[in-house]
Structures are given as structure tokens and as C-alpha cells.
Amino acid sequence: MSEKNLLEMKGIGKTYFGTQVLKDINLGVKPGEIHGIVGENGAGKSTLMNILFGMSVIHSTGGYDGEILIDGQNVEIFSPLEAMELGIGMVHQEFMLLPSYTITENIKLNREELKPNVFSRLFGQNIKSLDFSSMNAQARRALDKLSISIEEYVTVAGLPVGYMQFTEIAREIDKSNLKLIVFDEPTAVLAESEASSLLEAMKSIAQQGIAILFITHRLDEVVEICHNITVLRDGQHVATKGRKATDVYELAELMVGRKVEKMTRQKKQVKKKESLLQIENLIVHMPGEEVKGVDLEVFQGEILGIGGLAGQGKVGIANGVMGLYPSKGKVLIGGELLKLNNPRVSMSKKLAYVSEDRRGVGLLMDSSLEMNIVINAIQNQNRFILKFGPFSLLNSRSIREHALKMIKELDIRCTGPAQVVKHLSGGNQQKVCIARALTMNPGILFVSEPTRGIDVGAKRLVLETLVQLNEEMGMTIIMTSSELGELRSITDRIAIVTGGKIAGILKPDDSDVDFGLLMSGQKSRKGA
Amino acid sequence: MRVADKTIVSQSQEGVRVKKKIKGFLTNNMVTIMFLILGLLGFLIAGMSPFLFLMDIVTRVSRNSFLVLSLIIPVMAGMGLNFSIVLGAMAGQALLIFVTHWGITGLPGILLCMILVTPLSIFLGYLTGKLFNKAKGQEMIAGLILAFFAQGVYELIFLQLIGGVIPMDNRVLIMSSGVGVRTTVDLSFGLKYGLDWPGLTLGMPTLLRPTLPWVLSFFGVAGTGLLIFLYFSKKMVLSRLKLIAGIAALAAVLVFSINEMIVGSQVNLIRVPLLTWIVIAGLCFFIYFFSQTKLGQDMRSVGQDRHVAAVAGIQVDRVRIIAIMMSMVMASWGHIIFLQNMGAFSTYGSHEQIGLYSVAALLIGGATVTRATIGQALLGVFLFHTLFIVSPSAGRQLFGDAQVGEYFRVFVAYGVIGVTLAMHAWKKLLEASSRLEN
Numbered sequence: 001m002s003e004k005n006l007l008e009m010k011g012i013g014k015t016y017f018g019t020q021v022l023k024d025i026n027l028g029v030k031p032g033e034i035h036g037i038v039g040e041n042g043a044g045k046s047t048l049m050n051i052l053f054g055m056s057v058i059h060s061t062g063g064y065d066g067e068i069l070i071d072g073q074n075v076e077i078f079s080p081l082e083a084m085e086l087g088i089g090m091v092h093q094e095f096m097l098l099p100s101y102t103i104t105e106n107i108k109l110n111r112e113e114l115k116p117n118v119f120s121r122l123f124g125q126n127i128k129s130l131d132f133s134s135m136n137a138q139a140r141r142a143l144d145k146l147s148i149s150i151e152e153y154v155t156v157a158g159l160p161v162g163y164m165q166f167t168e169i170a171r172e173i174d175k176s177n178l179k180l181i182v183f184d185e186p187t188a189v190l191a192e193s194e195a196s197s198l199l200e201a202m203k204s205i206a207q208q209g210i211a212i213l214f215i216t217h218r219l220d221e222v223v224e225i226c227h228n229i230t231v232l233r234d235g236q237h238v239a240t241k242g243r244k245a246t247d248v249y250e251l252a253e254l255m256v257g258r259k260v261e262k263m264t265r266q267k268k269q270v271k272k273k274e275s276l277l278q279i280e281n282l283i284v285h286m287p288g289e290e291v292k293g294v295d296l297e298v299f300q301g302e303i304l305g306i307g308g309l310a311g312q313g314k315v316g317i318a319n320g321v322m323g324l325y326p327s328k329g330k331v332l333i334g335g336e337l338l339k340l341n342n343p344r345v346s347m348s349k350k351l352a353y354v355s356e357d358r359r360g361v362g363l364l365m366d367s368s369l370e371m372n373i374v375i376n377a378i379q380n381q382n383r384f385i386l387k388f389g390p391f392s393l394l395n396s397r398s399i400r401e402h403a404l405k406m407i408k409e410l411d412i413r414c415t416g417p418a419q420v421v422k423h424l425s426g427g428n429q430q431k432v433c434i435a436r437a438l439t440m441n442p443g444i445l446f447v448s449e450p451t452r453g454i455d456v457g458a459k460r461l462v463l464e465t466l467v468q469l470n471e472e473m474g475m476t477i478i479m480t481s482s483e484l485g486e487l488r489s490i491t492d493r494i495a496i497v498t499g500g501k502i503a504g505i506l507k508p509d510d511s512d513v514d515f516g517l518l519m520s521g522q523k524s525r526k527g528a
Numbered sequence: 529m530r531v532a533d534k535t536i537v538s539q540s541q542e543g544v545r546v547k548k549k550i551k552g553f554l555t556n557n558m559v560t561i562m563f564l565i566l567g568l569l570g571f572l573i574a575g576m577s578p579f580l581f582l583m584d585i586v587t588r589v590s591r592n593s594f595l596v597l598s599l600i601i602p603v604m605a606g607m608g609l610n611f612s613i614v615l616g617a618m619a620g621q622a623l624l625i626f627v628t629h630w631g632i633t634g635l636p637g638i639l640l641c642m643i644l645v646t647p648l649s650i651f652l653g654y655l656t657g658k659l660f661n662k663a664k665g666q667e668m669i670a671g672l673i674l675a676f677f678a679q680g681v682y683e684l685i686f687l688q689l690i691g692g693v694i695p696m697d698n699r700v701l702i703m704s705s706g707v708g709v710r711t712t713v714d715l716s717f718g719l720k721y722g723l724d725w726p727g728l729t730l731g732m733p734t735l736l737r738p739t740l741p742w743v744l745s746f747f748g749v750a751g752t753g754l755l756i757f758l759y760f761s762k763k764m765v766l767s768r769l770k771l772i773a774g775i776a777a778l779a780a781v782l783v784f785s786i787n788e789m790i791v792g793s794q795v796n797l798i799r800v801p802l803l804t805w806i807v808i809a810g811l812c813f814f815i816y817f818f819s820q821t822k823l824g825q826d827m828r829s830v831g832q833d834r835h836v837a838a839v840a841g842i843q844v845d846r847v848r849i850i851a852i853m854m855s856m857v858m859a860s861w862g863h864i865i866f867l868q869n870m871g872a873f874s875t876y877g878s879h880e881q882i883g884l885y886s887v888a889a890l891l892i893g894g895a896t897v898t899r900a901t902i903g904q905a906l907l908g909v910f911l912f913h914t915l916f917i918v919s920p921s922a923g924r925q926l927f928g929d930a931q932v933g934e935y936f937r938v939f940v941a942y943g944v945i946g947v948t949l950a951m952h953a954w955k956k957l958l959e960a961s962s963r964l965e966n
Contacts, residue, residue, distance in 0.1 A: 080839060080841065081841045084841065092839075096835075096836045096839050096840070097836065098829055098832040098833055098836055098837075099832070100832060101828075101829075101832070105825070109829060109836075109837075109840040110826070110829070110837070110840040110841050110842050111840075112822055112825055114822055117821075119817075119821075120821075125822065126821070126822050126823040126826075127818075127821045127822070127823055128821060128822050129817075129820050129821055129822075130820055130821065130822065130825055285960065326960065326961065
């Protein structure tokens with residue numbers, strides 16, 4: 001393969017609102033090459049693809065640095081349409097299909113074959129009739145190229161996901177000028193057999209001289225079919241390796257590898273492990289974070305971390321247990337069965353929750369700090385109120401006292417308990433959330449993404465607060481986070497969620513390779 | 529992906545499947561079935577003569593169908609029920625006033641109205657479409673409020689500006705103060721029946737006014753021919769069962785009308801506004817044809833998923849604006865057809881209820897916020913007006929007071945909109961929970 005590069009990206013960088021998310025990425029793809037791009041969430045894969053596709057988020061936030069060359073020509077891509085015209089196709093992670101259309105209609109979406117009629121002579125192109133027979137024939141041809149036997153006139157709704165995926169691919173292949181296809185996590189939703197036939201199809205597409213960019217976190221697939229593999233981490237280009245020159249373990253390490261900052265915390269004496277919370281076959285229907293049957297046991301007095309890539313379902317677990325999203329399964333608290341789908345019941349069982357969606361669900365943004373702290377206790381435990389017959393009034397004195405106590409204990413930086421929370425900084429808002437959860441006197445505290453969107457110094461404070469709560473008050477904490485580093489710094493055990501299930505439970509000081517492998521949906525070396 | 533061979537499916541499974549199918553049919557068509565029963569009960573209780581009923585329903589259906597059909601295209605484009613057709617109605621009404629003032633009567637007057645209102649409603653549709661693009665997902669409430677807002681502008685123009693800033697010297701139309709249009713505009717001796725009865729001003733009262741039995745027998749013969757043609761041309765389109773059922777229904781219509789003709793009953797006195805029916809049929813054909821064109825396909829794509837359509841390169845905002853413009857033009861024409869049949873209208877009120885009543889009729893026909901067909905629109909108009917006709921007499925029979933039926937009717941018109949919207953949300957909820965079960 002000594003041909004010239006079909007696509008070349010040189011020194012690509014991107015800054016969002018002053019934060020550098022991509023820095024000096026270099027990438028070259030030849031015709032017929034399958035090029036893998038691997039990396040954790042936030043490594044910059046999707047930003048890179050958004051740049052390649054000229055998505056409006058890129059240009060509305062100040063464009064990008066570096067240059068893109070296609071067939072040696074310097075190009076600037078300002079819209080997905082321009083990308084398509086340059087011969088770049090994309091198979092999206094979430095299907096871009098219209099369910100009530102047939103496969104043909106989806107394949108030919110906005111590229112319909114037209115034939116003139118009486119009215120089109122008057123009103124122009126737009127009013128031409130659709131030529132279904134030639135559309136069907138072309139769709140058939142594209143499906144045949146993928147050796148898929150499904151009939152092209154079937155409607156997409158209700159098809160198995162594998163077929164939906166192939167419909168997407170057929171749509172790209174059907175484009176006559178196609179030179180490069182981007183596959184964005186195509187196998188994430190597929191069963192194993194479907195995934196392997198997809199990989200076969202990708203190989204045969206590449207043999208037809210079309211270049212493929214394959215974005216995935218399933219490392220075995222990358223190693224199986226890619227000619228070259230680029231690893232991104234934290235927006236930086238870590239390495240580009242030939243397939244022969246690397247293996248799954250090295251890739252896993254490159255992908256995760258980051259120094260872990262261990263927080264100083266005294267090793268707890270190993271007590272007798274007492275089971276506090278058991279989750280059996282929990283299914284949570286949370287869009288984007290589906291939980292598909294989780295079994296998990298939480299012990300008294302521990303900090304359990306829940307990690308994994310975005311979209312794999314880790315966030316769904318806490319939301320399901322707390323009753324925020326429809327769920328089913330069995331949850332036992334101290335041996336007692338919890339009634340699901342009712343936040344009030346969950347809270348009455350001494351569960352408290354700090355939501356990952358601080359602005360949306362977590363806080364009453366326009367209310368005062370003290371109100372935010374006590375609102376759950378007022379609503380669920382009838383505390384901080386004075387009863388006069390059928391009427392109840394807020395007990396403002398006790399609310400104020402409690403808020404001041406919390407502000408002091410958690411070191412919330414504010415002008416006073418009456419300050420409106422939306423004027424607080426992210427870190428202090430997070431502390432208000434924690435204060436509210438603590439006001440409920442919980443037995444188990446769920447904390448989701450506690451450090452999302454807050455600055456580094458504040459992150460540390462929030463994490464220290466959690467450790468303190470655990471050590472001094474013996475509170476059991478279940479912390480969900482996308483940042484493996486922070487999970488490893490404060491938790492006792494880390495459960496990695498992949499595909500809506502627990503892939504495995506690791507100790508914080510297990511190796512990068514083990515974490516990388518589990519997150520990419522593989523058994524760790526120890527397990528194998 | 530072939531459907532499993534039927535012989536493999538055991539009897540009991542077949543039974544379950546049929547039961548599920550029936551249950552699905554009932555839940556999907558709950559509203560329509562309910563109104564079918566209500567209409568039938570009302571008819572029986574009212575003890576109305578079928579002749580009077582037929583006469584009334586023919587008039588009302590031909591009067592209202594065009595307006596209701598104008599709602600279909602925005603539904604196709606995923607913009608929900610277009611309450612902003614009130615603006616189109618206002619435009620149509622404005623033109624009726626002007627053309628009456630100019631003294632052009634009959635069919636030419638109506639055609640002039642339609643031609644002149646078109647650019648005006650395209651303009652209004654463009655502005656409305658722009659607004660709806662700013663309020664994606666909230667089109668229905670935006671349309672409702674827009675109609676209230678437009679009412680103010682309309683009143684300003686016709687109460688203050690006409691006769692004042694815009695000169696109009698007309699004793700009949702303008703209030704005695706010389707400023708503002710009178711509260712009622714009478715179209716008799718002018719545009720009344722301009723489309724329904726084009727021969728009226730020419731002294732040929734039966735021109736394009738065939739009797740109902742003739743028209744029905746024509747439909748019977750033509751419909752049977754069409755069904756047979758469809759069955760033999762493309763086998764996939766029509767199952768044998770549907771063919772037989774269709775032919776049986778049409779044969780019944782044919783037998784009924786021929787019988788009426790032979791007997792020479794009162795039904796022969798009912799005359800059909802043929803030109804109006806042709807216009808309505810033309811619109812039905814246009815909507816069907818349009819859905820098969822590139823632009824129609826784009827609208828359906830946008831209607832299903834704006835994001836997917838945009839990624840495929842469809843100019844979503846533009847398509848949505850075109851959908852509203854088309855709907856607006858149709859609504860203005862529809863309102864002109866409506867009023868030329870009524871023969872008189874209240875200048876400041878007759879357009880107000882148009883949006884709500886048309887939407888209610890469409891929903892009664894079984895349409896939803898996301899799906900509406902020509903058949904649903906026509907069936908809905910029929911059922912809605914059946915209720916309108918029978919409820920006063922049914923009210924009198926049941927409660928000794930026609931007004932009670934009237935109240936019921938108004939209650940129903942608004943209630944159906946609320947109930948259908950609630951049911952739409954409920955169905956979505958059911959779908960979500962059934963996804964969880966699987």
C-alpha cells in the first residue's frame with residue numbers, strides 16, 4: 001500500500017470555550033485501508049469526526065486548527081452536505097433511520113430517484129414523482145454488495161438492530177462518489193454474530209477500494225480487521241500503530257493509561273463484610289443509559305465505584321434504584337425488598353441521591369441555598385415544618401440553623417443561606433446537593449458524576465468530602481463516575497458497566513490493562 | 529425476514545394473534561368507534577327522517593371537507609394539528625368582503641376570491657412557518673395563540689382602517705358611521721352558492737346540480753370499476769377480502785340509489801353541489817399525488833425525525849415553511865367554500881371556531897397528531913356533522929330541551945381534542961412500558 005493518502009488530517013486542534021479538547025492530531029488513511037480509532041469517552045473521537053463532517057457545533061464555536069486534505073487537496077468542510085459531496089459517508093452510532101419507511105426509502109433518503117410528471121413541468125424539480133421501481137433496484141444492488149438477503153420493501157420498524165445497521169451501511173455504499181466511510185461504534189449495539197458479519201462486510205467494502213475509519217472501543221475487533229490503529233487519549237494523539245505491531249493489551253494500556261492520584265486515606269481495618277444492598281437483575285429504561293440486567297452487592301461502610309464508558313448504562317443504575325426512570329428487577333436493602341419506580345419509597349428507605357444532572361434534576365436553581373438543602377426532608381420526612389391543624393408552615397428558624405450547620409461542615413462558599421443557588425460555582429452547587437442528601441440522614445448515598453463540570457480544585461474538595469463522610473460517619477457510598485481516575489483514587493471496589501451489565505469488579509490498584517479491557521467489553525486477563 | 533409459514537403456527541397461537549389484532553384495532557380506533565356509536569344512538573333517539581338527515585349531511589360535508597383536508601399536510605410534516613388555519617380563514621373572508629364590494633357575483637367572483645387570496649395566504653403561511661420553526665415541538669399551542677393575535681390585527685383592519693385609511697364606500701357593507709365593516713356580511717344575491725350552484729345567476733338552476741341518487745349510482749359504478757382495476761393490476765394493493773367487501777358496499781349504494789330513482793322518493797329532491805365535490809375530489813387527489821413526490825417525501829421524512837432528515841441533507845426549516853404555506857392556501861380556499869355555502873357570515877366571529885372545529889372533525893375520523901389520512905378527514909367530517917345534526921333533536925327527546933343537545937355538542941367538540949391529545953400521550957406511555965417489558 002504505497003498509494004497516496006486519501007484523507008489526511010494534519011495538526012488538528014479544537015478549543016471549546018477556552019478548553020482544549022483536541023490537540024495536534026495527525027491521521028492519514030489510504031484507499032482500501034481500515035483505520036481504527038480507539039479511545040475512552042472524552043478522548044476526542046467524536047470531536048474529530050464532527051470536524052471531518054463540518055458539523056455546525058464546530059463552526060459555531062470558532063472552527064478548528066490544522067488542515068484536512070482529501071486526495072491531496074486542501075479542503076474546508078462547513079456542512080455535512082459538503083462532506084457528503086466530497087465522498088465522506090458516515091454510519092452513525094445511533095441509527096439515522098426513519099422507522100416507518102421501507103429499507104429502500106431509508107437507503108435513498110433525500111437521494112430519491114425522480115421521474116417527471118405534468119405538475120413538475122410547472123413547479124419544478126421538487127414536485128417530481130418518486131420512481132420506486134428504480135429506487136428499489138438500486139437499494140437491492142447496495143444490499144447485495146453487503147450480501148444481505150433481506151427484502152428491500154420491508155419497513156424498518158421492528159427489524160433486528162443488525163439489519164438496521166446494514167441498512168445504514170447500504171445507504172452509504174449506494175452513494176456513487178463514496179471514498180471514505182466512518183463507522184462510529186457500529187458494533188456497540190450488535191449481538192456477536194451480527195457483529196462478525198458486520199466486520200466481514202467492512203472488509204469487503206475496503207476491498208472495493210473504499211477507505212474506512214472505524215471508531216470503537218472493542219479492541220479485539222480493531223486488532224482483527226484494522227490495518228492501522230490510532231489511539232487518542234484526553235484529546236491528544238497517543239500513538240498510531242500497525243496491526244502487526246501491537247496487541248489488545250498494549251492498546252488497552254495506551255487507551256486508559258494515566259497516572260492515578262491516590263488520595264491519602266487511611267486503610268480501613270477489614271471488618272466483617274456485611275451486605276447492605278443487593279441488586280438482582282435490575283433493568284432500567286433510561287434513554288441513552290439502558291441498564292439490562294445488573295447484579296450487584298454493596299457492603300456496609302464501603303465506597304463502591306461504578307465506572308464504564310458513556311452510554312453503557314452506569315448512570316442508569318442509581319436512577320433506577322431511586323425510581324427516577326422506569327425499572328424492574330429486585331432490589332433488597334438490608335434484606336428488605338424495595339418497591340421500585342417510586343422515588344418517595346426509595347427515599348423513605350434511607351437512600352439518598354446526588355444526581356448527575358445537577359442543573360436539571362439536582363437543584364432548584366432559582367431557590368435559595370437553604371431551601372435546596374431542606375426541600376427533600378420537608379417533602380418526605382415532614383421535618384422543618386410547623387403544624388397548625390390542617391395547615392403547615394415552614395419552620396424558618398430550624399431551616400436556617402440547619403443550613404448554617406451544613407455550610408460550615410461542608411465548607412460551602414456562599415454569601416449566606418439565602419443566596420440563590422444558580423449564582424454559586426459548580427463545586428459549591430455540588431456541595432449543596434450533597435448537603436441535601438445528607439439532610440435526609442441516609443443509610444446509603446448514591447452520588448453520580450460528582451465532579452462533572454467543576455474545576456480541579458473543587459473536584460478535590462468534593463471527593464475529600466465523600467471520603468470524610470465515609471470514614472467519619474461510616475456512610476455507605478455508591479459513586480458513579482466517568483472519570484476512572486477519581487474512582488480509583490477514593491473507592492474500595494470499582495464495578496465496570498459495559499452493555500448495561502456489570503462486566504467485572506476490580507480493585508482500585510488493578511492495572512490499566514485490566515480496566516481498559518473490561519471497559520472495552522472483554523474479560524480481564526485474570527478472568528480469561 | 530419472511531413471515532413464518534402459517535401452517536407452523538398452531539391454532540391457539542393463531543387465536544391469540546387474532547385477539548391481539550382485534551384489541552389493537554379497537555384501541556387504535558377508539559375515538560372513531562365511540563363517535564360512530566354516539567352518532568348512531570343520537571340518530572335513533574332523535575327519530576329523524578332519513579331524508580332530512582341525508583339532505584343536511586350532504587350540505588354540511590360538502591361545505592366543510594375542504595377545510596378539514598387542509599390540515600393533512602402539516603401533520604405529514606410533523607407539525608401537528610395546524611390551528612393557524614384561522615389565519616387562512618381570515619384571508620379568505622377578507623377577500624369575500626372585497627369581492628362583494630366590487631360587485632362580482634357567482635362563480636367568477638368565487639374564482640377571483642381564490643386567485644387573489646392565494647398570494648396573501650402564501651405570505652401569511654410564510655410568516656407562520658417562520659414562527660413555527662422558532663417554536664419546534666410547540667406548533668399547536670403557537671398556532672392557537674397566533675390565531676388570537678391575528679384576531680386583533682384583523683379587527684384593527686376591518687373595524688378601524690376600512691372606510692378610514694382604506695377607502696371603501698358601500699352603504700350595505702360599511703357601518704353607518706362610514707368606518708368599519710358591519711358585523712354581518714350577507715352574500716345572498718352575490719357570492720352565495722357561487723361554487724355550489726354556478727347556474728343560479730345564469731338562470732340555469734340545475735346546471736351542475738345532479739340529484740343525489742344519480743351521483744351515488746355514478747360512484748357505485750365507477751368505484752366498482754376502480755376496485756376491480758386495482759385488484760387485477762397490482763395484486764399487492766388489494767386483498768380479495770377487501771375487494772369483495774368494497775364491491776358489496778358499493779353494490780348496496782347502487783341498489784339504494786336506483787331504488788330511490790324508481791320509487792321517485794323525496795331523496796330525488798336532494799341535489800349535489802357537483803362542482804364543490806369535484807374541487808374536493810381534486811384536493812384529495814392532489815394530496816395523494818403530492819405525498820408521492822419528492823417534496824412530499826421530504827415532508828414525511830421531516831415529520832418522522834427532523835434530525836435524521838437534516839443529516840440526510842433535507843432543508844428541514846424550508847420544508848416545514850412550505851407545508852404551512854400549502855395548508856394556509858388550502859384553508860383560505862376552504863373557508864371561501866364554507867362561506868359561499870352559508871350565504872352570510874359574521875365578520876368578526878365566523879373564522880374564530882374554524883381551527884377548533886376542523887381539528888375536532890379530523891380527530892374524530894381517527895387521525896392523531898402524527899398521522900392523518902384523506903379517509904380519516906372525510907370520515908371525521910361525516911361523523912362530526914352527524915353529531916351536529918342529531919344532537920339537538922336527541923336532546924329534545926331525552927331531556928325535553930334541544931339546548932341540552934347543543935351543550936353536549938359543544939362539549940364534544942372541545943372534549944374530543946383534549947381526549948385525543950391525552951390518548952396520544954397515553955399511547956406513547958404504553959409503548960414505553962411495553963418496551964420495558966421486552
